[in-house]
Amino acid sequence: MTQRQFASVTVELVQGDIANQPDLDVIVNAANAELRIGGGVAGAIHRAAGPGLEKECIPLGPIRPGEAVISSGHNLPNAHVIHCLGPVYGRDEPSDQLLASCYRKALELADWNGIARIGFPAISTGVFGYPLADAALVALQTIRDAAPTLETVSLIRFVLFSDADLAVFDRALKEL
Ligand code: AR6
Numbered sequence: 001m002t003q004r005q006f007a008s009v010t011v012e013l014v015q016g017d018i019a020n021q022p023d024l025d026v027i028v029n030a031a032n033a034e035l036r037i038g039g040g041v042a043g044a045i046h047r048a049a050g051p052g053l054e055k056e057c058i059p060l061g062p063i064r065p066g067e068a069v070i071s072s073g074h075n076l077p078n079a080h081v082i083h084c085l086g087p088v089y090g091r092d093e094p095s096d097q098l099l100a101s102c103y104r105k106a107l108e109l110a111d112w113n114g115i116a117r118i119g120f121p122a123i124s125t126g127v128f129g130y131p132l133a134d135a136a137l138v139a140l141q142t143i144r145d146a147a148p149t150l151e152t153v154s155l156i157r158f159v160l161f162s163d164a165d166l167a168v169f170d171r172a173l174k175e176l
Contacts, residue, residue: 002170006147011140011156013173015166018159019044022077024119026070027159028106030126031083035061035069040126050075057083065092066101070109080113082106086124089131096138099124103142110153117155122165132165136172144176 003012018027018041030041035057037046046053052074060069060083068084084106087098102123110118122139124130143156160166 002173004173004176006144007150009143009147009150009153009156011143011147011158011173013158013160013166013169015161015163016159017044017161018119018121019048019076021119021157021159024078024117024155024157025115026073026080026082026110026113026118027076027078028068028118028120028123029081029083030121030123030128031057031063031085033062033064033085034058035063035083041121045076045081048076049073049081053081066098066105068102068105068109070113078119080115082109082118084123086128086130089124089129095124095130096134099130099135099138100142103139104146107143107146107150107153107156111150114152116152117157118153119157119159121159121161122169125165132168133172136169137175140169140172140176 032038056071065087084102087095125135
C-alpha cells in the first residue's frame with residue numbers, strides 16, 4: 001500500500017475489490033449512462049448492493065460523460081455510492097478533461113455530503129478503453145489539484161483490480 005498527503009487529504013493506493021471496502025463512507029461506481037447494472041465495477045457494486053440500487057438510480061439518469069450523481073449504498077457496507085460516467089476512449093472528447101471532471105465532480109459531491117472517506121476504481125480503464133497509465137496521471141493530478149479545496153474529505157483510496165494496475169498507479173503517484 002502506498003500513501004501520499006495532498007493538503008489535508010491522504011491519498012492511498014491498494015489492490016482489491018471496490019465493492020468490498022467496508023471502512024469507506026462512499027465508493028465510486030464506473031457507471032453507464034443509464035445507471036443500470038452493467039459489468040465490471042458496476043456489476044460488482046450492483047451485485048453487492050442488491051436490486052434497490054438500480055431502482056434508486058435509474059430515475060437519476062441518464063448522465064453524460066464527466067458527470068456524477070450520488071445514491072445511498074443499500075446492502076453495501078458504505079452509506080453512499082457516487083456514480084460517474086467516464087469517457088469512452090477515442091469517442092468522448094476531450095477524454096482527459098471528461099475523465100478529470102468525473103473525479104472533480106465526485107469529490108465535490110462527497111464534500112457537499114459531509115463525507116470523509118471515499119474510494120475510487122480506475123474509471124474508464126476497462127470496457128471504455130482508456131490507457132491505464134494516462135488515466136492514472138489524470139486521476140491523480142485532478143485529486144492533487146482538488147485536495148486544497150476539500151473540507152470534509154480526508155481519505156481518498158484508489159482500489160485497483162490487479163497488482164499490475166496498482167504498480168502503474170504507484171509509478172504515476174511517484175511522478176507527480
Ligand atoms: N474492483 C475494482 N476494480 C475493478 C473491479 C472491481 N470489482 N472490476 C473491474 N475493475 P470497468 P469503465 C477495474 O469496465 O471502463 C460497465 O459495464 C477494471 O479492471 O468497470 O469505466 C458499465 O456498465 C478497470 O481497470 O469501467 C459501463 O458500461 C476499471 O476497474 C462500462 O462498463 C474500470 O473498468 C464502464 O467502463
